[in-house]
Amino acid sequence: MPEPVQQTIRLSIDSRYENIELVQAVLDETLESLPIDEETGYWMGIALREALTNAIKHGNALDPEKKVDVCLAVGESGLDITVEDQGSGFDPGAVADPLAPDNLLKTEGRGIFYMRRFMDKIDYDFGAEGGTKVRLHKEFDASGGSAEANQGGANED
Amino acid sequence: MKIDKRQRDGATILDLQGRITIGEGDVALREAVLAAVGEGATNILLNMGRVRSIDSSGVGELVAAYTTVTNRGGKLRLFSLPKRVLGVLEITQLITVLDILEDEDEAVASVA
Numbered sequence: 001m002p003e004p005v006q007q008t009i010r011l012s013i014d015s016r017y018e019n020i021e022l023v024q025a026v027l028d029e030t031l032e033s034l035p036i037d038e039e040t041g042y043w044m045g046i047a048l049r050e051a052l053t054n055a056i057k058h059g060n061a062l063d064p065e066k067k068v069d070v071c072l073a074v075g076e077s078g079l080d081i082t083v084e085d086q087g088s089g090f091d092p093g094a095v096a097d098p099l100a101p102d103n104l105l106k107t108e109g110r111g112i113f114y115m116r117r118f119m120d121k122i123d124y125d126f127g128a129e130g131g132t133k134v135r136l137h138k139e140f141d142a143s144g145g146s147a148e149a150n151q152g153g154a155n156e157d
Numbered sequence: 158m159k160i161d162k163r164q165r166d167g168a169t170i171l172d173l174q175g176r177i178t179i180g181e182g183d184v185a186l187r188e189a190v191l192a193a194v195g196e197g198a199t200n201i202l203l204n205m206g207r208v209r210s211i212d213s214s215g216v217g218e219l220v221a222a223y224t225t226v227t228n229r230g231g232k233l234r235l236f237s238l239p240k241r242v243l244g245v246l247e248i249t250q251l252i253t254v255l256d257i258l259e260d261e262d263e264a265v266a267s268v269a
Contacts, residue, residue, distance in 0.1 A: 017180025049212050053179050107217035
């Protein structure tokens with residue numbers, strides 16, 4: 001596969017769940033030209049959906065007047081996805097461990113875990129005037145596939 | 158998300174088709190399980206064979222369905238899980254909690 005063309009794609013969506021499908025479609029099309037295999041791309045899509053869900057539901061509190069800004073940046077060695085909401089931020093360290101025995105049967109609290117699991121790196125920025133920006137990173141694989149071609153390939157940090 | 162309901166040997170089987178994701182299949186699954194429970198179903202089997210994808214909201218609904226049914230003295234089983242759906246449940250260790258069977262015959266036999 002030829003070298004990926006470095007490009008940046010930006011979208012701004014209203015805080016509605018149906019818009020997740022739009023962003024997923026853009027990711028799918030972007031992935032077609034990148035050295036990322038289908039299986040890894042699927043899990044990246046799940047990670048992106050979790051980030052969007054958090055931004056729409058928890059960040060923007062389902063207020064359709066508030067925007068979620070998405071950026072897909074194809075670099076030399078990987079893909080960076082950022083999702084930014086207009087909410088009041090949160091403390092990632094305060095998110096409960098979904099694998100703790102007392103939390104296994106909770107109905108929420110797995111989204112960040114899945115993002116960490118399916119991507120190589122995630123980090124957060126919090127704006128001085130509010131808003132949370134989550135950055136998801138996936139490395140390309142020099143062999144033409146992905147660096148971690150399964151759902152268990154990400155760092156736990 | 159499309160959900161069809163049928164009966165077999167005293168069990169209520171819900172055939173799920175599509176995605177169990179936020180704003181789409183998650184609500185449909187919740188409503189289908191609550192409707193079945195409301196109609197008196199105690200043994201509910203979820204046929205996952207045609208579930209294309211699931212996210213954390215869908216997983217949450219599976220957990221909610223499980224607790225709803227078991228808290229009322231019933232049994233909830235999942236069967237025919239596609240690899241990707243099983244993977245999502247494995248990494249959050251829910252396969253240790255939810256009752257997952259290989260196929261419909263096994264699931265029906267498990268609640269007979």
